[in-house]
Each structure stands twice: as C-alpha cells, then as structure tokens.
Amino acid sequence: MLADSKTIDELLKNWDPEPDSLRIQVTDLQHSYGSGDAEKQVLFNNHLSIPAGEIVIMTGPSGSGKTTLLTLIGTLRSVQQGSLKIMGQELNGLSAAKIVNLRQEIGFIFQAHNLFESLTAYQNVRMSTELLSKNEKESGPEIKAILKRLGLGERIHYKPKNLSGGQKQRVAIARGLINRPKLILADEPTAALDAESGREVVTMFQELASQTGCTILIVTHDNRILDVADRIVNMVDGRISSNVMVQRSSTLCSIIRGFPAFSELTASNLTAVADSLQLRRFTKGESIIKQGEVGREFYVIAQGSVDILIDGKPVNRLEAGDYFGEVALIKDQPRNATVTATESTACFMLSKVDFQSIVDASPPFEDEVRRAIFDRQ
Secondary structure, X not given: OOOXXXXXXXXXXXXXXXXXXXXXXXXXXXXXXXXXXXXXXXXXXXXXXXXXXXXXEEXXXXXXOHHHHHHHHXXXXXXXXXXXXXXXXXXXXXXXXXXXXXXXXXXEEOOOOOOOOOOOHHHHHHHHHHHOOOOHHHHHHHHHHHHHHOOOOOOOOOXXXXXXXXXXXXXXXXXXXXXXXXXXXXXXXXXXXXXXXXXXXXXXXXXXXXXXXXXXXXXXXXXXXXXXXXXXXXXXOOEEXXXXXHHHHHHHHHHHOOOHHHOOOOHHHHHHHHHHOEEEEXXXXXXXXXXXXXXXXXXXXXXXXXXXXXXXXXXXXXXXXXXXXXXXXXXXXXXXXXXXXXXXXXEEEEEHHHHHHHHHHOHHHHHHHHHHHHHXX
C-alpha cells in the first residue's frame, strides 16, 4: 500500500531547504593546529548544511574533531580553509565587530560550565541577559522559572562552590537557553546529569526548536538522548563519515515499504535504502534516461508519471510507486529505453553502487527486479 500523497508531498517539500533557511553551512572546511613540522590537520574537507529548527546530534570517538568543528561554528576559532556560514554570514574573513554581534545570537553550553564562582546561580544566568541589555524586571521571572524547571528552585541563590557538578551544569544550560538564541551549541550537556534531569533538558531543547525555530547542535556520547535528534552526524578522523536525517529516514522507510520492490526488505536493508536515496526532480517532457546510454541509476517514482519509449515509440506509462532503470544495472547493458516525464515528476534515485549493494544483501529485492525485467520483455 502506497503512502498517502500528503506524506509524500510534505517529504518532498522539505527535502531541499531554501538557502535562506540554513543556520549552518559548512563547505570544504579544513582545520589544523600548530605550524611547520608540528602542524597537525584535524578537519578534512567537511560539508554540512543544517536548517532552522533542527536538533542535530554529533557523535564520534574522542579526537575525531567534533569539538573543533563545534568551536569553529561558534566563532571561537578562526576559519582557516573552506567556507563556514552561520545564519547566512560567511565567517572566513568576517570582521571582529561582526563576530561579536553574531555571538549574541548563539547560546553556548560547554561541559566545562565556566561559572563565575563569585556569583550565585541566578546571577550567572543574569549575566547572559545583561549582555543583551535586558532589564532585570523583564528577565528576572524567566531566570527563576528556568532554574526551577531544571530542579534548582531551592538553589537559585547558591554559589557554584555549594553546587554539585550536575547542578553547575544545569546552571550553565539555563545560561545558554535564557535568551532563546537562534543557534545553540552544546558540548556534552547531559553527561553530568541523571536520567530525569537529562530528559528535562532535551525536552526544553525540543520546545525551543519547535516554538522558535532554534537550531541545536549537540556533541555527545550520551545514547540516552539520541531519540530527540532530527539528524545524527558521525565524525571519524576529522571527517563527517555519516549524516543521517532521522525523520526523513523514518518517513522514507514508511513510504518505500509500500513500494512492491521494497516490500520484503528487512528493517536494516530498508533503512540502508532510505539513507542512500537521493531526490531528483524533472519537468514535463524532460528525458530522465535515454535509450543507448550507460546505466548508472535506479529510479522509483515518488510523484508524477513517466512514459517509456523504445525507438521513440511509447510502450508503457509508469506512475508513483513504479520503478525503472533496473535492466541496465542488472544486465550491465546500455539503456534499452528512453524514459520521459509526462508532468512535473519527482523520483527517488539509487546509484549503481547502492543499488547493487541492496541486490547483494537482499535476495527478495533481486527476485522482484528480475521478475519486473521478465514481465517487461
């Protein structure tokens, strides 16, 4: 059974966010420490785009470059090579004055909570509001409310020396959230918290993202909070090794499970397909593949319809849920037909390598596409 058209429409609408909606744009970003013989490169050719309102969790082993990338995004280090745009502003070469202004839109939550020892919990959070010239009459009730929600209602006027490590971390979290910034950067924000406190923190993250469009980037090893992520990015040896959009992957799985070719895939194979799919859009009359050319892609129609033509003559019409392009990949032969969009059409696409990996991993999938080849002859 195919997914309802509304689900597919929403997925396609949000597939490629408009550039203006991107809070973070990383393009070919590289970074090194030291110089000369002591120079050590720690980030290599990284690319990442994150729109407003997403909660992103970044994982990876220690030393993989996560914190370096986080501090570059937070303007705490200077960009050396590549492009890094935060809320549309290019950081590479940005003036010091503009960087200071940009930081006012960013909330920082670091594992080293960096509280002022001479100030109370309330005063430490109040420092953030003062930076934006908010008067205490306006901000005071909000500060007390957020500290109370984080379980610090009875410790509002305690200084850090009288707080536990987890309590200090909750003060630091309150300080990062109080101004409702457009971007929050958090390094292990829940590591020192018990399960209940950690859950309250990520619930607040979710509310802020949904209510204000705040983008939240969390570096963590805490598997307890993975369920809140819209996207999970994994770093290995200074490179983004995977970038999985969780909600998209889940929605895609529910959609493609209804397509006959994928109906018998195991859950792991289905997820692998969803994470590999690309989206291609075609206008009415546009040729998607051409007879005689080398086959490099497999297509599933998400929306719209196509005509199959052999030697210029129409022989079949395919619609949403149908697929094409498998013959050349299975038989390793040139395309045996031309496929043309009959209207504005969107197709999910698998590269030849990804298609073959699914064929190798799933006999039912291979059987299905081979039956289709036979039926179309």
